[in-house]
Amino acid sequence: MTLISKLWGKSTGSTATAEHAAGGHATEARSNGPLDYCRMLTQDAVEASDDELDRAWKAVRDNMALVPDGQVLLAATDPESFCDVAASAAFQATPVASLYLDRYCVTNAEFAQFVSAGGYVLDHLWPTEILSNVLQFVDSTGNPGPRDWVDGTWLAGKENHPVTGICWYEANAYAHWIGKRLPSPAEWQWAAVWAGGANAGHRRYPWGDSFDPARCNTWNSGIGKTVAVTDYYAGCTPNGIYQLIGNVWEWTSSLLECDASTTGDRILTEAPLAEIRGGAFDTYFASHATAQFRSGQTLLFRGPNLGFRCCISAEQLAVASPDPFAFIDEETQS
Amino acid sequence: MSNATEQLIQSTRFLDSTGRVTCVCCTQESFSNTGYCSHCRAPLDLSRTSAKRGTPVNFVSVLGASGAGKTVYIGMLLDVLSKGVRGIQGLPNNSFSVSIQQHTIGALESRRFPEKTPSEAEGWQWVHCEVSTCAKRKNFLDVVTPDFAGEAIAAELEHPGTHRAISCVVHQSKAIILLIDSLCVRDSGRDEDFFGMKMASYIHSLRTGKASFVGQKKTKIPIAIVLTKTDSCPEAMEDPQQFATDNMPGFAKFLQRNFSNFRFFAAGVVGSSAMFADHRGYFMEIPLHIEPRGITEPLEWIILQK
Ligand SMILES: Nc1nc2c(ncn2[C@@H]2O[C@H](COP(=O)(O)OP(=O)(O)OP(=O)(O)O)[C@@H](O)[C@H]2O)c(=O)[nH]1
Ligand SMILES: [Mg+2]
Numbered sequence: 001m002t003l004i005s006k007l008w009g010k011s012t013g014s015t016a017t018a019e020h021a022a023g024g025h026a027t028e029a030r031s032n033g034p035l036d037y038c039r040m041l042t043q044d045a046v047e048a049s050d051d052e053l054d055r056a057w058k059a060v061r062d063n064m065a066l067v068p069d070g071q072v073l074l075a076a077t078d079p080e081s082f083c084d085v086a087a088s089a090a091f092q093a094t095p096v097a098s099l100y101l102d103r104y105c106v107t108n109a110e111f112a113q114f115v116s117a118g119g120y121v122l123d124h125l126w127p128t129e130i131l132s133n134v135l136q137f138v139d140s141t142g143n144p145g146p147r148d149w150v151d152g153t154w155l156a157g158k159e160n161h162p163v164t165g166i167c168w169y170e171a172n173a174y175a176h177w178i179g180k181r182l183p184s185p186a187e188w189q190w191a192a193v194w195a196g197g198a199n200a201g202h203r204r205y206p207w208g209d210s211f212d213p214a215r216c217n218t219w220n221s222g223i224g225k226t227v228a229v230t231d232y233y234a235g236c237t238p239n240g241i242y243q244l245i246g247n248v249w250e251w252t253s254s255l256l257e258c259d260a261s262t263t264g265d266r267i268l269t270e271a272p273l274a275e276i277r278g279g280a281f282d283t284y285f286a287s288h289a290t291a292q293f294r295s296g297q298t299l300l301f302r303g304p305n306l307g308f309r310c311c312i313s314a315e316q317l318a319v320a321s322p323d324p325f326a327f328i329d330e331e332t333q334s
Numbered sequence: 335m336s337n338a339t340e341q342l343i344q345s346t347r348f349l350d351s352t353g354r355v356t357c358v359c360c361t362q363e364s365f366s367n368t369g370y371c372s373h374c375r376a377p378l379d380l381s382r383t384s385a386k387r388g389t390p391v392n393f394v395s396v397l398g399a400s401g402a403g404k405t406v407y408i409g410m411l412l413d414v415l416s417k418g419v420r421g422i423q424g425l426p427n428n429s430f431s432v433s434i435q436q437h438t439i440g441a442l443e444s445r446r447f448p449e450k451t452p453s454e455a456e457g458w459q460w461v462h463c464e465v466s467t468c469a470k471r472k473n474f475l476d477v478v479t480p481d482f483a484g485e486a487i488a489a490e491l492e493h494p495g496t497h498r499a500i501s502c503v504v505h506q507s508k509a510i511i512l513l514i515d516s517l518c519v520r521d522s523g524r525d526e527d528f529f530g531m532k533m534a535s536y537i538h539s540l541r542t543g544k545a546s547f548v549g550q551k552k553t554k555i556p557i558a559i560v561l562t563k564t565d566s567c568p569e570a571m572e573d574p575q576q577f578a579t580d581n582m583p584g585f586a587k588f589l590q591r592n593f594s595n596f597r598f599f600a601a602g603v604v605g606s607s608a609m610f611a612d613h614r615g616y617f618m619e620i621p622l623h624i625e626p627r628g629i630t631e632p633l634e635w636i637i638l639q640k
Pocket of ligand 2 (some may be wrong): 404405406451481482483484
């Protein structure tokens, strides 16, 4: 028995969790098949058959988009630049290595696989300093899982909506479990703008520089809640990454650390904040839902407007396929 | 007399040929070239606009202690109304009504809160917003209120008559939006409870014309009590009525005893916040991003009470 399963006690062990998820809605997840295809192409690559590797590569292509390497301009975080949202005064050039990024945010149905596999009781997924908090990562009925679930499962009709009500640690645990990780803020931003070519540096949205409420779910679209991760095709990046802007904010891998200004002014927070990106269905200002806008939430925040997507460095997958760009050639030929 | 004729007579009452204007707020006359009513400091444009429109003005006033969030709430309300939500729309009737909206929205978008309202009546920004719920039914409600300074309200409660504008607006109002800081209620003792009681008893005595409550009938004026900053006080967001009853027992009892038509609401505009600390050690809360919640609900309720 793992330490964390002992902590959970008898009623909320992995078996109970699996039962809850199995007893949930019988609707199918957006993506069929196992979620850990990246693991197959990295750690397990040596033992895998060609057939298995082919299938794993197909899963990568279906579920993730390749973002080439480049250099992204991150908005400066000194107080003056940080509060000058519209003008975004200063930028820092940051290199980004090529990566595969999930086309969609992780859905409720996908997250349920993590819950039913006993993700909340696997010691290696949770840093020891937050073990006591893990016991509070429960749904509205006390079962381990996202805060807005009921009786260990998502609300009816929301299987393909982004999972929300999960804190930064839960997002990291899931990513680790399927052999991926959270993108850094620079990777996230680069994925949104790289296709802008020469203008990529200052591009505000995946589709261009003007806000368009028809391309993303923010306050201005008047929906007021999440939509399925496959909606808003018009807001995709040219390489098919959905909803980087709007629907839900997305956790990134880093903490939001603000620099001091030259005069010594600072931005301080009571607890550390992880950087979040992209804005959500309830984000009021278009300027707060751009590719550049940087905000944060405390690491244990489990809100209804914050989800995540995962990524993996292209270099890591290159172990299994010497040319990470091979599939681009394949696709252009077909 | 037909309804339309009555409205016309009412509206022309505000302008006469001698260049004087009758103020819609305090009903006193002022010379039209002064810009503001010399008695209550309400902008005379307000009276002119309502005269031109030909229908009487229905005041809805917004009150609350200093720092309760009046400026943020009013500015955000005007902006949300100007975009229109759930069939309710509001258009500013004068350029001065746009100013408070612009000032608040500009600040929030740049991750700042608007500045504290100056305590002198000359510095208050007035709002006149014509709210309609359904285009066909011409169902109008005017939100007319100055953005009062909380300190002025506190002074008026202690010494009625200090600020004539406050008593006139409260007296004229068809409904009241009373803002209460949920964080103060939760974290800072009973101050908001006492302030709420004083505010309610002030409204009650102005509306009934009597200072005593003994043997008085309940006052019918609709009062929407809005718990502000509930983005940082989830317990108030979840159940504002219960939160108020548990944490402001005096105020809740007073309302029950003396008012027949009130309801609790929860509002908040912040998604996440941080502290700005300048090099001299001065601290100021800043919003990192804005997610307005519960802004129009009180007004929607008030409209249904008409
Ligand atoms: N978290 C949070 N803080 C808020 C909100 N609204 C206002 N505040 C905080 O409350 C402070 C006061 O807000 P104001 O709108 O200026 O308050 P006011 O009632 O107009 O105060 P006076 O002008 O002094 O009468 C702001 O500076 C913010 O720090 C809100 O929705 N959420
Ligand atoms: Mg103010």
